[in-house]
Amino acid sequence: MRTLLQAVLSAMLLALCITATTQANERYIVKFKEGKESAVKAALDAQGAKLALDLPKHNAAAFSLPAQALTGLSHNPNVEYVEQDAKRYLMSQTVPYGIPLVQADQVSDSVTANIKVCIIDSGYDLAHEDLSGNRVEGANDSGTGNWFTDENHHGTHVAGTIAALSNDVGVVGINPHGNLNLYIVKVFNADGWGYSSGLIAALDVCEAAGAKVINMSLGGSIKSRTEDAAFAAAETAGILSIAAAGNDGNSRYSYPASYRSVVSVAAVDENKQHADFSQYNSQVELSGPGVGVLSSVPMGTALVAATSVANHDYLAIAMEGAPTGIASGVLIDCGSGEQQCDAAGKVCLLQRGNISFADKVLACEQGGGVAAIIYNNTAGQLNGTLGTTVTAIPAVGVTADDGAAMLLDVGNDATVAIGPGNYAYFDGTSMATPHVAGVAALVWSHFPLCTNKQIRAALQQTAEDLDTAGRDNYTGFGLVQAKAAADYLALNGCTAGGGNNTCKGKHCR
Template identity: 55%
Template sequence: MASKHNRVSRPLATCLAALAAAGVFSGAHAAPPDTVRVIVAFKPGTAAQVKSAVSAARGAVKLEIFGMNAMAIDVPAVALKGLENNPNVQYIEEDVVRRPFALTTPSTGTPYAAGQLVPYGIKLVQADQVSDAFASNRMVCIIDSGYDRKHEDLAANRVTGEYDAGTGWWYTDENHHGTHVAGTVAAVNNSGTGVVGVNANGQLRLHIVKVFGKDGWAYSSSLASAANKCGAAGANVISMSLGGDRRSQTEQVAFDKLYTQGVLNVAAAGNDGNRAVSYPANYHSVMSIGALDENRQWASFSQYNNKVELSAPGVGVLSTIPMGQGVEAALSVGGTDYAAGAMEGSPVKTATAPLADFGLGDAVDGAVSGKVCLIARGSIDFATKVSNCEKSGGVGAIVYNNVAGGFGGTLGTTVTAIPSLTASQADGAAMKTQLGQSATVAVKAASYAYYDGTSMATPHVSAVAALVWSHFPRCTAAELRASLNASAQDLGPLGRDTRYGYGLVQAKAAYDRIKSLGCGK
């Protein structure tokens, strides 16, 4: 508990020192050994004095938090007690970690096709029933890993962003997460290319603040600073497909202030499939978003608690990733096409040859030389199976499941020269009746991918909020939030519940409700 002067309590200082000793603050840009990363909030006009105190304590300022009298510092754990007694310091807290909330397992589902691929979520949230002609009066700020501005489905958008000394330019995206989120918000409706987003006609203004680099995590100080930059840029909605399990006072102050200033904050509930709360989703000033599938069923990975406010599609969501940085699989035997997954680690390559039964793939067998190996799952790892096929002279490999359904496989650190795919048990059985027929195994570069996660649900809600709000710009953030909740499609037990919140966000229902009853009714 904080003292009456809002400084860090001695238990926190002791705790941080213990955590430092235990190596908890490890990571690509974590504090060095025997130091801790903390946020220091200070009295207005005392930044220079506090910096001097940090320097005297042999600490280093890592980030001056934009829009706040606060900074993130690395400091020896033993120096915390001295800093907490500094008369210019209001409080000190640990600079806790924030991570993207997404699972990267490809979906086996098929999106709805209408010229372009229309991801099922677009129709589920009724985005296709509300015009985005007025969306230029709204701005969605996406805090994530960046944005591929050269993407064929994103380049036409009205987008700005920030440079960050730690993560680089906003228009690069090393881990694909931010570009996927952005595609759900605003992938462009452009002549049968790729997919469409909730706001598909290039009217919505986007602002990108990049907090995640290749390592895929950031501190709460970076998130607070990013949120304030969103506000300064004029954002109406802040979309955050990220979070962590520990509260940050600094973060909460930032979001509370933005909300009172009329900004709608939206964040992912988390992917641990339990009752735990995540931050920033757990702050009152932030909407917490859970995930469901194309059948409107709760996603088993989606965290459930009394803070979940709305739900949206988060299973098998097809969206954009940086151009050519993903892979897609294609498989056909004897003219029959089969659903397949690319084995993680497979080279991007295509092979066509007669199909041959390679059993469990547990031994080299020259009988499959020049052929595509059909391999049963089981007994040994995937890398060994594919390697044995290659050593046998096989030109491609298909590993089919030993239980119902498809699966994702990885070759780990093993490098092979032949393309390899996964297939379902049923398709494997069907292909066994086609031995000797021509089989084509292809792993191709892709610019789109299916992702799972509350990360994917969050941009649906953020984008619907902007879409509906664009028709009623005089509504406040609080009023719009109330209208979205009141118009959601109730799912699960009657009324608000821990898995779905108020239910599935609905663009047309929210539009109709506000048009009929007014804001916030």
């Protein structure tokens, strides 16, 4: 998994609680001393302040204040205090692009109580606002910590894609109504690695817990005969095992995904294009959304970013390693950032390319810049990291199109903010895998008499063909499709999936 935390605009702005750099004509609430309202209002009017909202019951009012008026208020004996008129945003719920892309929103999860999905990963934040209402149990390997905590963030993100709740906050998962049974086996600590023997033991725990589908957003390049045999036995026992194809961007096989008994999942982006990091080989079977996937992470651990230029809000992604904070200033074009920009008190706009993101941000900071916005030089959002470089200013990435729009507004006011949040965008076949596992559980719940092999075959048969016609090494049979698979089984019965079950239509449910 690429551990790049990105951000949800509204969630970040709601949670952020830090002091903003003062800009002209921002809104402030002024609290008057008893009986001094008229005097203060007259003084502010003379200084060019605009009354935005009167609050007579509270002996206060909101004003749009120029800088000189704000300075004067700090010395006005008739004022009790002045505070920023903080913005408030709707607590809204986002449907990640992957949910409709795999048709999960077209199939009801009302009967998923007959299915259990086992997630072998780094744990599950049981306190998360989008996960705490699920039917969930778990276990953990010795030394990894409690299964209901997640120091690595990975497992909670995976679980959110499968089963984030439809509860008016955050995101929704493939099975969003709390009916699906989850079982968590924590095999990774914060370091994010374990052994093949531990994975075999986790598989045994999943089977003992009654899991029908196993999600493994994990893998390694070395094959294990013992592991291979264990997954083959699990397949014989009726379990559908699903694993990530790998993120090395080459044709190397990754295990357990490349065992015959395991479904290997590749990643595609929101345009259904193969992700450049996704491994490709003869074992790739299905594809799922794996680029810029928005899902849950342990509460308060995400870096959430927001950017505004000339009063226009843009979706931004916090640079991994950037400090939290909020800063405002006039936007200045600093080109590619290869030379120090005279940016004293300003927000640097920088184009991706030639030098590292960290060097660009450092050049901005050394030139006196208060924040950095780096725009992409290719299509799509810019996921960036500062690596081990320590900077003192907030830095974010935006798309090439948004960067072009910002260039037209150079000289106008800009604001960059980074704060804590509960949701993040991750890249990786790790993110694609739960889309397939979630769909498998969703479809299987409607056809419980089908076998694991029949469900697997139905998913292959109905995947949306991508890339080269027919099965290919990059996307397998194609993008997994929930409704197409359900319709296929309803029409043809489980026997069409390769078994001897003769039920069809409603009789197969």
